[in-house]
Structures are given as structure tokens and as C-alpha cells.
Amino acid sequence: MCGIVGYIGPRACAPLLIDGLRKLEYRGYDSAGLAVIDTSPTALGEPPKLGVVRSVGKLGKLDDAIRERPLPGNIGIGHTRWATHGRPTEGNAHPHLVGDVAVVHNGILENHVELRNELVALGRKFLSETDTEIAAHLIDIELANGAPTLLEATKLALSRVRGAYAIAAVSRREPDVIVVAKSFSPLVLGIGDGEVFAASDVPALIQHTRDVIFLEDGDICELRAGAVKIERLLVHGDGSPERITVTPVVRHPRRIDWSPAQAEKQGYKHFMLKEIFEQPTALENTLRGRVSLDDGDINSGEIGLSPEIARSIRRVVLLACGTSHHAAIAGRNWIESVAKVPATVELASEFRYRDAIIGEGDLVIAVSQSGETADTLAAVRDAKRQGAHILAVANVVGSAIPRVADASLYTHAGPEIGVASTKAFTTQLSALLMFAVWLGRRRETLGEDRAKQILQRAIELPTAMREVLDLADACQKIARRQIVATEANHCLFLGRGLSYPIALEGALKLKEISYVHAEGYAAGEMKHGPIALIDAAMPVVVVAPKDHHYEKIASNVQEVRAREGRVIAVVPKGDTTIAELAQDVIEIPDVDPELTPFITVIPLQLIAYHAADLKGTDVDQPRNLAKTVTVE
Ligand code: G6P
Secondary structure, three states: OOEEEEEEOOOOHHHHHHHHHHHOHHHOOOEEEEEEEEOOOOOOOOOOEEEEEEEEOOHHHHHHHHHHOOOOOOEEEEEEEOOOOOOOOOOOOOOEEEOOEEEEEEEEEOOHHHHHHHHHHOOOOOOOOOOHHHHHHHHHHHHHOOOOOHHHHHHHHHOOOOEEEEEEEEEOOEEEEEEEEEEEOOOEEEEOOOOEEEEOOHHHOOOOOOEEEEOOOOEEEEEEOOEEEEEEEEEOOOOOHHHEEEEEOOOOOEEOOOOHHHHHOOOOOOHHHHHHHOHHHHHHHHHOOOEEOOOOEEOHHHHOOOHHHHHHOOEEEEEEOHHHHHHHHHHHHHHHHOOOOOEEEEEHHHHOOOOOOOOOOEEEEEEEOOOOOHHHHHHHHHHHHOOOEEEEEEOOOOOHHHHHOOEEEEOOOOOOOOOOOOHHHHHHHHHHHHHHHHHHHHOOOOOHHHHHHHHHHHHHHHHHHHHHHOOHHHHHHHHHHHHHOOOOOEEEEEEOOOHHHHHHHHHHHHHHHHOOEEEEEEHHHHHHOHHHHOOOOOEEEEEOOOOOOHHHHHHHHHHHHHOOOEEEEEEEOOOOOOOOOOOEEEEEOOOOHHHHHHHHHHHHHHHHHHHHHHHOOOOOOOOOOOOOOOOO
16 A cells, blocks of 8 residues: 655645655655656756655655756656555665656566566566566667557557556656556545645545545546546457557546545544545455465465465464464464464464474464564564564565565555554455465365365455444444443453454454453353353453354353343344343344354444544553554
8 A cells, every 4th residue: 555646736846745755655655756757948858857755664764865966857656555466675665767657566466576577577577576667678678669659659568568557657758747547446536626636545635625526446647737538448358559548538626525524534533433434445455366266265465475385384383462462373273273373373472482392393473564563573583583484474574574574465455544553454364365365275184176266255355344334323322321321330341252352352452442351251151150150230242253163152142131231243244143142232243154254343443443433542542552562
């Protein structure tokens, strides 16, 4: 997830672009850059200058660099990066300049390996590890082959790429034009008086204009000061010119009445709520380009470990802290149930201080959103020293844990701003599920048919997640009635099997943001202690999807009710057995029993969010907590 901006009009564009990028920093902040065309007179026959400045780190660094090397001109594009392909270095920062063309891009080009090989064979030299540079080369090639304009060259170039993009390109040969295009990644145009803005999101332009056009997938546009031409690009087959259909489209601007502050959260009250709602898209991004339904497999290049390692390891050990530890518990279950490989899961903060037996033949999977958690990093270093193979499942590209690891599987959730982790969790689940499928296929413990079935259902999950997100109002009512109105000080969360880590996660969410003491418990353990706490004042959240634990957990619900506990149950659609016993019921859509955690966690996130919001706590920055814990 990155942010892009563009400006064409009468004003000096560098400060406008930097200001726009600042509003998009929530989309990524590991490096940034601008490309600006300077149209002041040049020597006869010389095209205008195209200046590019890039820097690693937050936007302040780019600001400093531009103060040293100003970028005069009033046509330009900019980018703030959240690394996906290639580390956060200056060379990998956008814009990418090839010949006379500069390009910025947000998204992932799925066929980047194939295209890069093809371009290298043509003698093209790459200066970065990014997929974006490929797009810049493709445009440059089309111009060299006679495409008459930047717009035409970009159409032909885009007909070669597969994947997600919001892209902006400028060329010093056409100093009065910006070309932008969108497929899956967001892109919005701002229409001003004699000027046009482009941006990944409304906050970047709302200070300048409230008249915006939300582009749709397939749109490609030529922007000039005061004029916008939009076409729809349809690609058939191999992308040769006759395989492209282009139709002009008219999109009328809409007037936005958000305040700039509201716009940053896209109208959501808190980042946490926005991130809860981003989960279906985040999951799509994690799966994109990695899953092959044709042969029921995961692209090995994405996992980064050799098939020999997959076949030779004796055990998988998952290490993590906090929410990532809960994802790791589900991952452990999948590695055993899907891949049939022995697996254990450990809190990194415990593992590193005991004399754990680990070494050759073990694969350690370190799960970490930030990739920087001190305890996880130290545990990974120890395990590596003792000869274990290391795979990082991380969200922040180029962070410390992936750097230590032998291979990294990134979750592509985009930056998570709310301290309470939500979309990072569900994308970690999907990375771990993909790993289990990959491992099972390499070891031939998972058949092709079952693999296809799991992956097909995984691809359908975003739709089911959106259905559950529609229950947000119901979750708010439950939070009000069961937790806030009753001034509950304690809450119990119960689950079995794959719902056990979800019970842990639901309890963690509630306690960290609403400050209500909450405990997650394996439902089968309730009789060994927590049952003593149950009375009419105790809300008990029961996670009971349709799987082989359903009947057992139904008995636990009976036990809670017999002691007058108040039951809030997450149950399959149409359920009556548990529903009849519960005070409040949340019905979830039918999904594969292996995939229930993706769905059951959402109502728990929403209940925690609304309980905290109704209590008026600082939801995005709860007291005493930090997003990244780099202390031991
Ligand atoms: C902190 C954060 C949690 C996170 C945990 C582990 O406690 O507040 O949201 O789950 O650290 O962080 P990691 O970055 O390693 O996933």
C-alpha cells in the first residue's frame, strides 16, 4: 500500500505534492519522492528538464532534500512508499525514471518476474528491485516503438501487466500532460479551476477542491490543466495494439462535503474501525498473485523456501507476541491439520529465556506485524544461531525480523495505524494458511483436490467478511447492552479448536481498548477454574462456528446458562441449539470449517471497538500501549 499524487495547473507543484503526500502518509512512510517538469525556457531544441528527488524515511526527509535541490515547475507526480517489492532504499523509492518518462505506482504487478526477465533479455537495465520500474520500461519501449503520445504508450504498456495498480506518468517530451490509470488500487481526481489533482485518496486534495471524480477499474486518463480525458481500457489476449479496446467515458465530478480531518479516516471515526472494514480488501491483497487455483498450490517464489527444506524439516515452531501469537496458534493448527507436520507455538518472550531445544530440522516461523518486536527478534536470532531455518511472516517490508530470516512471506495489509491490531491479524492468518497449503503440497500430505477446495474458499472469504461487517450495528447494540450499560468489569471469551485463538484475540481486543478485564479460555478448560466466576453479572462470549467442536461447545453454553451467565454467541446462520440459550446472537455465514477464524474474529473486533467507543476511551492509542514494542 503506497500513496500517489499528481498536479497540473498554474501553481508551483512541489509544495502541493508534498502536502498531498503528507495526507497520504498513513498509506506508507518508508520512503518518498517527486518528479517535476520544469517548463522554463531551455536551449533551442532541448526538451524541458524532468527533475526527480527521492529520499528514504518520512516525508520530512524529502522536504529537506527538495530544499537543497529545488524542483521548480507546475506539473509533477509524487509517491510515499510502503515497500512491497524491494527494501525501503532510495533506489527503490518512486518515481522511477526510464528515458524521458517518470512513473509512480501503488499496487502489485503480479507478472513482474516474467516481464522483468523478458525486458532483461532485451538488454534493459534495472536500477531498482521494484515491480514499478517494469512499467516505466514498458512505457519507454512503446514510445521508442512509435507510440505517438504518452497516453497511447501507457495504454500499450498496461496491456502487458497483470495485477493491481494506480499509476501516474509524466514525460519531458509532453510537458503539459499527466497520464493516470487505475485497476484495483484507488485513484481519485480533483477538479479545480484551471488545475487538476490526482491522488490515492481524497485527503490529499480536499484542501484544494471538493469536486472529485472517483476513477473506476480500467480507467486511463490524460490530465491537462483544466481538461480531463477519461477512457476505458479493455485488454483482450496478449496486448498487441489490436487487442486493446478503448472507449471514451464521461464521469461527472461529485462534490465531497467531508472535512479534511474526516477525510483522512475516510469518514470513519477511528483508524481502528477503518482498518476493521479494510479487512476484505487487505485479505485480497495478501492472496493476490500467490494462489494458483489451477493446480491447488501456492507460488513457491512467494514463500522463498526451497522444496527441499519443506520436505526435510521435522517440526515447525511458531514464535510471536500479542495478537500475532494468536494468529500463530491458528497457524500451528493448520500446519498440523492441512500439512500434517508437527508444529508448536510459543510466546517469543518465553521461548527466548528458557533452554528451548531447537536446531537443524526445525523451521521457525516468526509472526510479527511490525517485524521489529524485540522479544520475537531475539528469539529468532537464537533459533538461527542454533541452526533452525527461519521464515518471517511480517507486514513491514525490510524490517528487522525479515532481515534476519532466510525467507519472508509478507502480509501486504498496508500500514496499520490503530494500536489494536485487526487487519494485520486476518492477513497473518491468510499467510499462515497459504504456508500450510504450500508445505502440504511439497510433502504430498495434502491432495490437489482438497488444496483447490481450501484455496477456492479462501478466495471467497472477502465476500463472507463483508457480510459480517454488515452486522456492525448489531455488534454496537450488544456492546452497549452487555458491557457498557451493565458497567461490566469482567468478560469471558470461550472457544475450541480454531476458535480458541479467536477467543484469546476477542478478549485481548476488549481489554486493550475498553479497559474491561477479559479472559480468553479454551472452552474445555472452563470447568477447571473460570466456571467459579460465572454468575448473572458475567458476560460470556462464545465462539461456536459450524465445525466438529460445535456440540461440545453447546454443552459449555448449557453450563454457563445453568449458572446464570449472560451468553453472547457467535453461531452459524440459522442455528437454533445455542441461539435458544443465548441472550445475544451473531449469525455468521457458512464457510469451510478450516477457515472460520477469518469470520468469527470480526464481530469480536466490532464488539470491542464499540464498547471502547461508547465508554469514550482513546481507541486508536489506548493508554500504556505501543504499536511496536522494541523493549524487552
Ligand atoms: C504490541 C501491539 C500488538 C501486537 C504486538 C506484537 O503489543 O500493540 O498489536 O500484536 O505488539 O507486535 P508484532 O509487530 O510483533 O506483531
